[in-house]
Amino acid sequence: MTIPGGDKRVTLADVAKLAGVSKQTVSRVVNGSAHVTEDTRERVLHCIETLGFRPSALARQLSTGRSQTIGVVSNGGQGYLVTGVAYLGMVRQADRMGYALLIKEMVDFSAGSVRAMLDFLIERQVDGVIWAGPEIGDSHAWLDDFDLASLPMPLVAINAKARPGVDTVSFDNFEAGRLATRHLLSLGRRNIGHISGPANRWVTQQRVEGWRAALAEAGLPEAGRNLVEGDWDVTSGGPGLRRLREICPQLDAVFVGSDRMAIGVLAEAHRLGLRVPEDIAVMGVDNQPESAFLIPPLTSMTQDTPRMAEVALRLLVRRICERRGEPYPEACAIPESPVLYHDLVVRASTLCSKSPTR
Template sequence: MKRTKSTVTIQDVAKAAGVSVSTVSRVLNHKDDVAPETYEKVQKVIGRLRYHPSKIARSLVQGRSFTLGVVGWGLEYFGPSRTLSGIEQGASELGYVLLLSLMRQPGNSDVGPLLHDVLARQVDGIVWAVPEIGSNRDWIRQEASRLPVPVVFLSMQPQPNLSVVTVDNRGAGRIATRHLLDAGYQNVGLITGPLAWWEARQRQSGWQDALKEAGIPDEANLVVEGDWTAASGERGLHRLLEQRPDVDAVFVSNDQMALGALQAVRKLGVRVPEDLGLVGFDDIPESVYFYPPLSTVRQDMVELGRCAVRELGHTIEATRQGKAVVEPKTILLKPELIIRESSLGAKPTE
């Protein structure tokens, strides 16, 4: 039987390049104390021999796994899937691989078994990419200070002593509502996401801020609660107009619900934007193809994931190098208003 070629080792690379093993190691780790011509020569040999460094060996030598744990949920949805894409990009840039664990019920507060399983894999840090829903963050008060690795939390209410990366949802609600008022609409309603979600409550607070600034009361019958689905957006629009027939614009807390709201107005014979202005939230790729194209608030979920990994990587490296303790901080990403046809302006009053 023909024997397969043995695996190329770092010693083989050093011999072929005419340098020491330590020089090859410095090249692999992109150290800046290697002469440019030596660096280029070693890289060419690595490519010619098709040498792939052993990550297991590197882990043993450096006492780390080069693995980040990611606790997430709902990858079938736009936001979570884009966030994971950003996490993967950020991890790849820093030389980490990911260990992904999914929660089937994001509102579940019993995270002990899942957390134990992730830590048992010897990860260097964790990105907690599950949104804050109800009491699903209660465990943090007991566990956060005892965790053996750093954790960065996404999409949750900022808290002292925790590293949090989130979009400015309150600011997003404010700019969406302010835009509708500036476009000439007078009675701006709101279809919220499920109010157990912290993000949904923040968007509602932003809507309230804009109305208050304009001297308009935020009356309870201007608000209908949805569940993020298009069906709930359709139901919500019908209910909102039943409660307040004078509503002439609606901020809808995600684009899926806005799609349902557009379906409702078509059935009712209400014209958008002449009779009713609409602004959604997320800027999903399909929103530009809605009829009419949907004005929306863009949140960069890819950047959210990348930013979380950068912050986590910084904390891991600072801890390993024995530097001063990295103080946890909140990073608030700025949303962007995307204006399309659905909010171009109210019909002039006669």
């Protein structure tokens, strides 16, 4: 905004001159300080309105040490929360609580790169950090021995394994693997293979452990060898099914680590003349929108990533408020569980009118 009749931006000094007070007094009014008389406050506010003054966010940040900005770090384009519905939901939730998001990507997880990223965020005075990428290999290894208390802002990690002293918000992927396998077992399937995601992913490892645990509970620990590694992509589904049938010719069910890979499994089953689900039951994970329209419709498991994004954001804002000794915004006043669960969505790819042939 400019001074009426002028061509320059209205400054703190302009308001101070018109109100007959110091710039420090105007700053106190703008920042809501109690150390100003009511008459002075009203006079300054009147001058602010008259001149159309808009406080500088940068100046407020310098004076208060608060940017009202949250840093969101993703893993080289593989972040759970930086695209699509989850991201939009997080943006809206942040906006309702008065925060903006600063998105950054990591492609190298060496100690030096992590330190450089944290320094970058510290220099921009972000109020908190969401480490949003999936745990791939050693991408989160720095959390094992890093002193998070040394950071001037709190940090929440997404879909990472639990670590002492680290706030995490994650799906229970062990329980997801067990839930999927128990579903297939409940249908009378006994030779249940698993096409996993990449083996270096913590999510993959947890689902494999859950799958094996359910088999062991059912007295079928030997079936835990029926494992093939995929890469989440549709192209690894067909080869994965062929390899499983080589390992286990009696294969009668496949728990697939993603709906995309499951699409490849369905296509390969059709090519091989296998009936789904009569000859082989197939289920995936993610519950992609197209999964309900496959032939047959695919049984899957929903993981609510928009909810994960919002839970992580609300937890982080709680931590920010705790550090400042301030009350929580209404949106995050009630603590939430940082562990989220998948929902089973049963469709025709696992259900049939008669039991499979043994």
